[in-house]
Amino acid sequence: MARQHAAARSAPDRLLAVLAAFDHGHPALSLSGISRRAGLSLTTAHRLAAALTAWGALERDAEGLYHVGLRLWELAALAPRGLALRQVALPYLEDLYEATHENVQLAVRDGTEVVYIEWLSGRSAVGVHIRVGARWPLHATGVGLVLLAHGTPAFQEGYCAGPLAAFTPYTITDPGCLRRSLAEVRRTGAAVSSRQVTEDALSVAAPVRGADGQVTAAVSVVVPQADAEVPALVPAVRLAARGISRALGWRPERTDQSV
Template sequence: MASPAQPASPSRTGVAERLLALLAAFDADHRELTLAALARRADLPAATAHRLVGQLTSWGALEPSEQGRYRIGLRLWEVACLAPRSSGLRRAVLPFLEDLYETTHENVQLAVRDGVDTLYVELISGRSAVVVRTTVGSRWPLHATGVGLVLLAYAPAPVQQQVCAAPLARFTAHTIADPARLRATLAEVRRADAAVSDRQITDDAVSVAAPIRDASGAVVAALSLVVPATANPAPLIPAVRMAARGSSRALGYGVFHSVEGPLAEQG
């Protein structure tokens, strides 16, 4: 965490950069921040942060809480909902997510790749389903989740190399932390056109995921079913694949595309 700085950081010389730094101070673990915390996390002088937070609040990007902290405002959410990778994808895929949920009453998730992160854009969860740590808008490393493994398996080679070359974060004793094992797992994902993430994030959950393709055949998203670790994931794979292929058809992926085509290109 950056320490407070009196002069503006060299990377914070522009107004837009400073505004973005303040917004980037928020994440899944920091949903509400005091003005002092905002200034510290954005590496901005307190006076500058105070002025810019006022502007962001006036526009609706931030809103004050009853405790005097700041949180992301609804205006920013409205703008974010216009992102085509989220809004158009969600509209096309949601019926298939709902069907999968109604069939299983387990957690159903939809995610896209953003750089070397898995970004979750939809989640349907039942009261009796296993508790998951993911939320809409949360990010997780690609190597540690079912959807992440799918997205990484079909990502460009430089992305795969970047992930395998970096330290692989470990969340449980089952998390893939060895690059060679990760590469072998990605090859298996491409072969099976599905992924099983066994207790990689928590010890009580297993994820089954499959790729979603657009009209060109490119993998643009992945959906998953998260079930208790005591469940056998094998019988769930066909249902997850079916939901993913239905989603792909909704995005324009036609019957003239063979599964072997994209797999051969990616592998």
Template structure:
């Protein structure tokens, strides 16, 4: 997966950068870490990491459990919820997302692009719907998910080149990793108005996504339905997804 924009590098530097290194060490796979693990992962001396972790715990950015492990604190969640791009978009989109979820009872997702990754702003899990690997606030490759393909198709040429010239991750045997094939797929997305990701992320999921436009007619987000493979076709889902995307676009305008 592409490296996150603005990620701090190197074990030395200003205090703020060292604090960001500690926070950046956490991930969905590393949601709880000990002092020694954090020091090893960041390259910071244990004494420095211990001192800075204490400050981060005092402020509320991190919490320390009875097991001695550190976890992300609620203070960061509170700050993250104030991000203007995700907040305004989510509030305007929620009525449409909830309607789409109620009608289909499937997974509904809303995402934006940040650099060379897709960031999920909202996800409504359908009752009994196919499990998905995404989560609110989570990042994913632009090349595999339905929303990612939509956002990549409408991204500037330099972003497309950076993504397609780099390493393209494979998640299943169905994941398309050939740059030429992906370029053809992106052109088709721009032509037909929706993207299809069929078993590219998990072996049992089909995703159909459509672009959300702002008042300047620029793509600012993508909305998708994710269903169990074999229960519906992309052509049957695309009108619902495109209608939802148009409704959100009107709300943004």
């Protein structure tokens, strides 16, 4: 049945299926692995993998396993919300790290998920389930709450009405509670997410604005929940977010206290 469905897919769909077969859990795949995960016949998978390898989107190692190629990295560098944003933000993220020596993160929204595009980790910082490229539901993280709070009202309502996955007993799963949390983020200019993904971590996040004033990303610091000093962390995170925003061309009104 899967093969019949695969045959009906267009050539671009099949190419994208091959690329989508790779993820953080499957960074290296055999040809049969690509075939299985992409839902393609072995012959089709071989033909498409060969074409992608010739172009540079895939690379093949000495053992015959395929990996994502550097050509895709070169293209990703052109994404305004990817490497370009990371380059602008990195000095401010490093300053935030030096001030806290805790995990520092930069993230953007992709649909109903937050995608982490930079992460600086402290040697003795609290362990987190985050890496560059990782995705989490918006409601479960500090950066996600910031990005959700600054989405359109229609988007927020649609998200709140949908299923809210729980990762710990403390994860926000009640729509009314989530709406109140989003309102508090907009009021204070920062989000505090405590024990939402793991029970030992607390995140403080703030919005990053582009030249047009729209929130395009969020920056956060993740610390041990037990000894988190939130009043001291909020100004530090907001200062980093403001610095990145200004570097992106944002010029706030003198009365604007939202970042």
